[in-house]
Amino acid sequence: MNTVHRPRAALDLSERARRAASVARAFADAVDADNRFPHEAMAAIKAERLLGVMIPVDLGGEGRALMEVAEVCAILGQACAATAMIYAMHMIKLSSCVQHGQDHAWHRNLMRRIADEQLLLGSSTTESGSGDLRTSSCAVVRDGEVFHLEKDATCISYGEFCDLILVTARAHPDAPPSDQVMVAVEKGQFTLERTHPWDTLGMRGTCSEGYLFKATAPVEQIFPLPFAEIAAQSMLAHCHLLWAALWYGLTSEAFSRAQAFVKAAARKAPHAHLTSTLRLAEMSVMLQQMRAVIVDGVARHEAASQTENGLSAISYLVAMNNVKVSAAQLMTQALDHAMIICGLAGYSNGSPHSIARLLRDGHSARVMISNDRILSNTSSLLLMARPDATLLG
Numbered sequence: 134m135n136t137v138h139r140p141r142a143a144l145d146l147s148e149r150a151r152r153a154a155s156v157a158r159a160f161a162d163a164v165d166a167d168n169r170f171p172h173e174a175m176a177a178i179k180a181e182r183l184l185g186v187m188i189p190v191d192l193g194g195e196g197r198a199l200m201e202v203a204e205v206c207a208i209l210g211q212a213c214a215a216t217a218m219i220y221a222m223h224m225i226k227l228s229s230c231v232q233h234g235q236d237h238a239w240h241r242n243l244m245r246r247i248a249d250e251q252l253l254l255g256s257s258t259t260e261s262g263s264g265d266l267r268t269s270s271c272a273v274v275r276d277g278e279v280f281h282l283e284k285d286a287t288c289i290s291y292g293e294f295c296d297l298i299l300v301t302a303r304a305h306p307d308a309p310p311s312d313q314v315m316v317a318v319e320k321g322q323f324t325l326e327r328t329h330p331w332d333t334l335g336m337r338g339t340c341s342e343g344y345l346f347k348a349t350a351p352v353e354q355i356f357p358l359p360f361a362e363i364a365a366q367s368m369l370a371h372c373h374l375l376w377a378a379l380w381y382g383l384t385s386e387a388f389s390r391a392q393a394f395v396k397a398a399a400r401k402a403p404h405a406h407l408t409s410t411l412r413l414a415e416m417s418v419m420l421q422q423m424r425a426v427i428v429d430g431v432a433r434h435e436a437a438s439q440t441e442n443g444l445s446a447i448s449y450l451v452a453m454n455n456v457k458v459s460a461a462q463l464m465t466q467a468l469d470h471a472m473i474i475c476g477l478a479g480y481s482n483g484s485p486h487s488i489a490r491l492l493r494d495g496h497s498a499r500v501m502i503s504n505d506r507i508l509s510n511t512s513s514l515l516l517m518a519r520p521d522a523t524l525l526g
Contacts, residue, residue, distance in 0.1 A: 146197060149181040150205040154212035161213035164338040165490050168331065170294050171338045174209075174216040175253070183220070185248030187227050192241060193248035199371070200431045203378035210382025211389075214494035215338030217379035219253075219291055222339075225371045226254040226299045229315065229356070232367040239353040243297075243317060255295030257346055261285040264506075267364065268310035272303035275352060282316065282348045287329065290341040296320050300346065301360050313360035316350065323348035335493030366444045370434050370453045372502070374427065377460035380498055381423045384464045387471040387491045388413075388420055394475045394486045409474045416474070419467040423460055430456040447518045454511045461498035468495045 157174035164171045178184065187202055188194025202224050209217035227247065234240030246252055258266035264287070271284040282302055289298065297319050304314045329343025356363060395409050433452050437443030471488045472479045479488040 146186065146201055147204055147208060149183060150208040153177040153181045153183060154208050157209060157216040158212035162490065164213065164215060168337045170291055170340050171213060171216045174213060178220060179251040182251060184223060184251045184253060187224060187231055188244045188248045192244045199374065199434065203375055203427060203431060206375050206378040207382035210379035211386040214379060214383045215336050217382060218336055218339050221375040221379050222256060222290055223254045224375055225368060226256050228367045228371040229363050233356055233358050233363050237357055252296040255289060255292055255298040257284060257286045257289045257298055257300040259287050261287055266301065269301055269303045269313050270310060272306045272308060273314060273316065273355065274306060278352055279349055280352050280355065284346040286346050287343045288341045289344050289346065290339045292325055292342065292344055298323060315356045315360045315363055317354045318348045318350050322350040334496060336497045373453050373457040374430050374434065377427050377456050380460050380464045380495065381427060383491055383495055384420055384423060384467045387468050387488055388416055390486050390488060391416060391471040391474040394478060412470045412474045416467050416470040419463045423463045426456055426459045447514050448521060451511055451514050451518060454507045457502065458504050458507055461504055464495050464498060468492050
């Protein structure tokens with residue numbers, strides 16, 4: 134029998150996130166060095182019941198706002214970027230359930246189970262031969278009340294450790310590549326055959342390996358809306374905003390280490406003019422810009438969600454694209470500053486001022502939906518957009 138859990142309104146969400154982050158921090162270097170899933174951090178996240186906070190209260194969740202979820206991502210990002218990325222990807226998929234599954238009995242029950250059992254959601258959107266999540270070559274094959282699906286997935290992050298995987302595919306074998314659906318497949322309904330290992334520069338704990346994915350499940354687990362609408366209305370915005378939030382947390386951690394280094398140097402030579410203080414000041418500008426981009430992006434998303442066509446407006450789509458590109462660029466610039474400030478102490482592993490893991494994790498932002506691909510999409514949108522020079526627009 135499922136246990137009913139009341140929303141933990143009495144406990145501050147940020148404090149719960151900090152407790153989970155303290156566990157993530159303790160194991161972050163080991164997760165990176167051993168190229169392994171952050172089991173300890175995820176156990177702490179589940180213990181704090183953070184996996185269902187976005188789910189509406191009537192379905193057993195806490196109905197938390199996007200900005201609150203972004204804050205959790207930022208807090209986790211300060212401790213372990215791989216853990217924060219796993220949490221962000223889970224919440225990105227959960228946002229699609231919340232926004233597009235509440236009118237469907239199976240998906241409503243799924244959300245109740247996620248909140249109650251703290252189930253971890255994974256994602257499979259790209260496949261061999263294409264990195265474009267908006268096209269698929271595999272297809273859902275219906276057979277009465279069940280469907281079959283086989284997908285050569287180039288990347289399923291933490292695939293062996295999640296409880297469900299949300300998978301995209303063509304709606305049927307005769308559908309064009311852009312006519313996609315999304316299906317939720319539970320552990321026990323799918324098999325994974327590893328095809329690509331995960332031995333990367335950074336974000337090693339996400340265990341984003343490639344698999345041959347095979348599944349058989351009831352057709353009621355197919356989301357009722359086309360994936361094109363799901364991607365546009367929930368997934369892409371949450372992706373850009375929550376990734377940016379965890380990158381902000383990572384950058385904040387780098388700033389803290391650089392600031393501690395500068396303070397230590399200033400104590401040793403209180404009257405010396407240290408150029409590192411200027412780099413630290415520049416870094417603080419970048420950090421503030423990152424924060425402003427994220428806060429503005431969340432506000433734009435919430436405003437757009439309140440209007441009939443807001444989520445499809447060109448200005449909104451451009452703004453969401455710009456969040457991702459801006460955050461990724463600002464983070465890598467700031468991390469370079471942190472390395473210059475800390476010097477050899479930042480370059481060294483094991484140093485209290487080490488930037489090594491942060492720098493490697495941070496550079497993943499450039500290739501996770503590549504900036505060039507996003508900028509190419511934005512350039513096409515701008516050909517149809519009117520310039521907006523207002524501050525309140």
